Amino acid sequence: MTSKARPEFGLLIDYEYCTGCHSCEMACAQEYNHKPGNSGIRVFEVEQTLPDGRETLSFFPFPTDSCLLCPHLTREGLDPACVKHCMAACMRYGRIEDLARAAGEKPRMVLWVPR
Amino acid sequence: MAAYRVKPRTRDTEIVRTTVWSAGPGCHGTCGVLAHIRKGRLVKIEGDPDHPWNQGRLCARCLAMTQYVHHPDRLTRPLRRVGERGEGKWEAISWDEAFDLIEGKLKAIRSAHGPESVVFSMGTGRDISPWLCMLAYAYGSPNVMFALSGNACYSPRIAAVETVLGDYCVPDAAQWLERRYEDPEYRVPRCLVIWGYNIPNTCPDNIFGHWFIDLMKRGTEIICMDPRLTWFSSRAKHWLRLRPGTDGAIAMGFLHTILAEGLYDRAFVRRWTNAPLLLRTDTGRLLRESDLRPRGSRDNFAAWDAAAGEAVVWDSAAAAFEREHAKPALGGEFSVGLHGGATVRCRTVWDAFCEAAAGYPPERVEAITGVPAATIRDAARMYARSSPAAIHWGLPIDSTPGITPTAQAITALWCITGNLEVPGGNVIARNAFECVSYALPGAEGVIRLATKEADRKRIGVDAYGPFRRFIWRAQTDKVLEQIFSGKPYPIKALWMQTGNLIAGIGFEPKKWREAFRKLDFIAAVDLFMTPTTQYADVVLPAATFLEKDSVRSWWVPLQTINRAMTVPECRPDVEINFELARRLDPGFRWESVEALFDDILKNSGMSFRELQKRQWALPPAGHSSAPYRRHEKGLLRPDGRPGFATPSGLVELYASLREEWGLEPLPHYEEPPLTPVSRPDLAKDYPLILSTGRRSFAFFNAEHRNIPWLRALDPDPTVEIHPRTAAGLGIAGGDWVWVENWLGRQRFRAKVTIAVRPDMVMAAHGWWFPEEEGAEPSLFGAWKSNINQLIPMGSQGEDGLGAPLKNLMCRVYRVGGRRGGSDDEQGQA
Numbered sequence: 001m002t003s004k005a006r007p008e009f010g011l012l013i014d015y016e017y018c019t020g021c022h023s024c025e026m027a028c029a030q031e032y033n034h035k036p037g038n039s040g041i042r043v044f045e046v047e048q049t050l051p052d053g054r055e056t057l058s059f060f061p062f063p064t065d066s067c068l069l070c071p072h073l074t075r076e077g078l079d080p081a082c083v084k085h086c087m088a089a090c091m092r093y094g095r096i097e098d099l100a101r102a103a104g105e106k107p108r109m110v111l112w113v114p115r
Numbered sequence: 116m117a118a119y120r121v122k123p124r125t126r127d128t129e130i131v132r133t134t135v136w137s138a139g140p141g142c143h144g145t146c147g148v149l150a151h152i153r154k155g156r157l158v159k160i161e162g163d164p165d166h167p168w169n170q171g172r173l174c175a176r177c178l179a180m181t182q183y184v185h186h187p188d189r190l191t192r193p194l195r196r197v198g199e200r201g202e203g204k205w206e207a208i209s210w211d212e213a214f215d216l217i218e219g220k221l222k223a224i225r226s227a228h229g230p231e232s233v234v235f236s237m238g239t240g241r242d243i244s245p246w247l248c249m250l251a252y253a254y255g256s257p258n259v260m261f262a263l264s265g266n267a268c269y270s271p272r273i274a275a276v277e278t279v280l281g282d283y284c285v286p287d288a289a290q291w292l293e294r295r296y297e298d299p300e301y302r303v304p305r306c307l308v309i310w311g312y313n314i315p316n317t318c319p320d321n322i323f324g325h326w327f328i329d330l331m332k333r334g335t336e337i338i339c340m341d342p343r344l345t346w347f348s349s350r351a352k353h354w355l356r357l358r359p360g361t362d363g364a365i366a367m368g369f370l371h372t373i374l375a376e377g378l379y380d381r382a383f384v385r386r387w388t389n390a391p392l393l394l395r396t397d398t399g400r401l402l403r404e405s406d407l408r409p410r411g412s413r414d415n416f417a418a419w420d421a422a423a424g425e426a427v428v429w430d431s432a433a434a435a436f437e438r439e440h441a442k443p444a445l446g447g448e449f450s451v452g453l454h455g456g457a458t459v460r461c462r463t464v465w466d467a468f469c470e471a472a473a474g475y476p477p478e479r480v481e482a483i484t485g486v487p488a489a490t491i492r493d494a495a496r497m498y499a500r501s502s503p504a505a506i507h508w509g510l511p512i513d514s515t516p517g518i519t520p521t522a523q524a525i526t527a528l529w530c531i532t533g534n535l536e537v538p539g540g541n542v543i544a545r546n547a548f549e550c551v552s553y554a555l556p557g558a559e560g561v562i563r564l565a566t567k568e569a570d571r572k573r574i575g576v577d578a579y580g581p582f583r584r585f586i587w588r589a590q591t592d593k594v595l596e597q598i599f600s601g602k603p604y605p606i607k608a609l610w611m612q613t614g615n616l617i618a619g620i621g622f623e624p625k626k627w628r629e630a631f632r633k634l635d636f637i638a639a640v641d642l643f644m645t646p647t648t649q650y651a652d653v654v655l656p657a658a659t660f661l662e663k664d665s666v667r668s669w670w671v672p673l674q675t676i677n678r679a680m681t682v683p684e685c686r687p688d689v690e691i692n693f694e695l696a697r698r699l700d701p702g703f704r705w706e707s708v709e710a711l712f713d714d715i716l717k718n719s720g721m722s723f724r725e726l727q728k729r730q731w732a733l734p735p736a737g738h739s740s741a742p743y744r745r746h747e748k749g750l751l752r753p754d755g756r757p758g759f760a761t762p763s764g765l766v767e768l769y770a771s772l773r774e775e776w777g778l779e780p781l782p783h784y785e786e787p788p789l790t791p792v793s794r795p796d797l798a799k800d801y802p803l804i805l806s807t808g809r810r811s812f813a814f815f816n817a818e819h820r821n822i823p824w825l826r827a828l829d830p831d832p833t834v835e836i837h838p839r840t841a842a843g844l845g846i847a848g849g850d851w852v853w854v855e856n857w858l859g860r861q862r863f864r865a866k867v868t869i870a871v872r873p874d875m876v877m878a879a880h881g882w883w884f885p886e887e888e889g890a891e892p893s894l895f896g897a898w899k900s901n902i903n904q905l906i907p908m909g910s911q912g913e914d915g916l917g918a919p920l921k922n923l924m925c926r927v928y929r930v931g932g933r934r935g936g937s938d939d940e941q942g943q944a
Contacts, residue, residue: 017328019315019346022812022828026178029824030159036827047344047869055869056349085162085173087315087325 020059141815203890230255238614275522281760306501312509316810360922368480380533434764516912517785579915580776619817663687
């Protein structure tokens, strides 16, 4: 696929509920036998003190350039490995236009489209 | 083909449906998985979407199983030591040779010193603890040891709740219901208190942490007690960022607010608790029928019957007042005539309980805990006014010598607010279908010692009340003492399984190493060589959960573990122990492992094979192992009467068992022994609070450092330091630092983070380095970053329980920094 091709599918990530459990990374590492430390998705940890003094801790799963969206699974109607195993069930796979609509259903969502 | 084999997606792959417990992910969860096996090897593992526990989800540790099961360092042959202990010199022997050797040694020790002179040690036992007990009991030893100081993980909490209400309770996340959150009887908790528990990390206590995230999506709001910033605390409505070790004061502050503001369920308190029972003001003890009548029972108590204007006897066996229409007074002071003719002033348990709580106004609790009084009040009101509300607590509750009074206070909270045994509250957790394999608090299993007589020699039984009633293990600190003292009888050998005393569970590990050197014989069962197995004389190679058949009946569901594959020569713990138990016990009861499983499952009406076909089963509504409101239905007591399985048949806000054991029966707060408050003298040199034991997603305690995928997630032993504190000490993120106290110093990598309070540090536990030299003096690097070297043994409470692993003291400085001593020096300050 060249960068000019129009992507059809993506991931909708509800980062409000990501607990930073790294299941997505490990499911991907298993599926593609990635080297330790590599994965098609990585979880980032952000802690900060908000202007009102409240301290927060959030996690953000973010796909990398290794992500293929598991065509061998989705072709059979299954979810990509990361989506299937997410402990917080906070990721959704689907058509971009459907996910874009769903992104408006609640705050703290990220819609991601692969390479 | 057995039913648990499912249709494969590719022709050469077989998919086996099984459940997780023990070696592998290591946790106490019980996730359903599908194991993909090709040519006898695990090629993939995935969550079973049809399993009610995890619904297809799976954690990082389980998803890394291919690297675990086929790890090049796995032990695959029994090994006999040929050098000195710790020297790392071994020869491979056959299983028959290994069994003969162990049988010979153990029989000789039994003849010379008695079976109690062998201690059978475990870490957090998982599927293996039943088989460890089976072996110990077949041999005749009552000394099964959970090797943590003060037995301070979970069993103290269980024993404390049993003391109050006769059973154990957990939050109801619909785990008893097949349709889970969709079941019409279930109610989502409006409020969930997460008390000292970062539970999404590693399901340590047989609760799937992410159930609570499921509940939050359905509207549950959080109150979080934690000194650390966690995922929960940053999403909580109220976050009580307490000083480590002061949980008991918070609990008392909650009780204070709830009682002072009348936010409790008066009807429940009156009907189902011992609140109306009378206490003598002269002795401070419960008024008993034996005080009132010459031949009255000590087991019966009394209340003041406001209708009759006199005392009325509470018949504990009948779980009822003697007079049917008695109107027991909840408060007040009364003169009661004793059978000798004297009169004694009595007051109610309720008044005493309220008075105990009244000692903890939120302003006082603020001074103890550092949590603002207004936050304590607001949180207590939110908890009490939410219906249903549930509390989930973690290991910090066990990690003070005051564990029992703390847990009594928290248990009282869910009882008096009407949240006991209701959907979405705290519900009683019993083994599914009452199938009990081995002795746990409150339940005798099919695996038991031949005689009660044999149990009298168990270490700690004489000294500590809970060990006579709820805790069926040896008291760990006393075992260590006894290995050195030989009093009252010598300890000669150690069997170690599911635990790593030197690098994982043992405090003061060099003392444990010294203890190992005193023993005549040590056998270990493990999957990999560890710092601890280096001290064994024989090491036996165990199987992962994928390589064994087993049963699980801990709460729900009842289910089987199904063998998906084998690793040559590795054997399941149950099979190893079964063979030895058979050799050591001429009267051993079971003919085969399967017959043993059938026996454990007997109460379910299913055989092992039948259950295996179903894979899992939930007890039906109306069964004594399924909620709700069992106390009303007479499902909790052996006699079938309404009430609880306590001495009085009531929820005991004033614990009669604690009275019997000579301990304070009412909840209260005790300052832990080694804090800046209790030891200002030490605080001069060790100004920071030292906490340990926080969970990593990548590891289960001391396991998994050798799994490349997991190690990449969490590569170094870290100590968390607040940015302000770090700046004051000239420490930057990523620096190697010494964490030091009077017991020694260890190296950690600084993680500078607002996760911790400025007055504390949190050091990771369970660190050793499987990639380093296994023999002493390296011992897989076990003396470098082992925080347990800074934690004393022997700080258990008056009831033998609790250990200060979250509320110690230390100082921290950069490696190569200002304090003297070579940086190569290991362990000793």
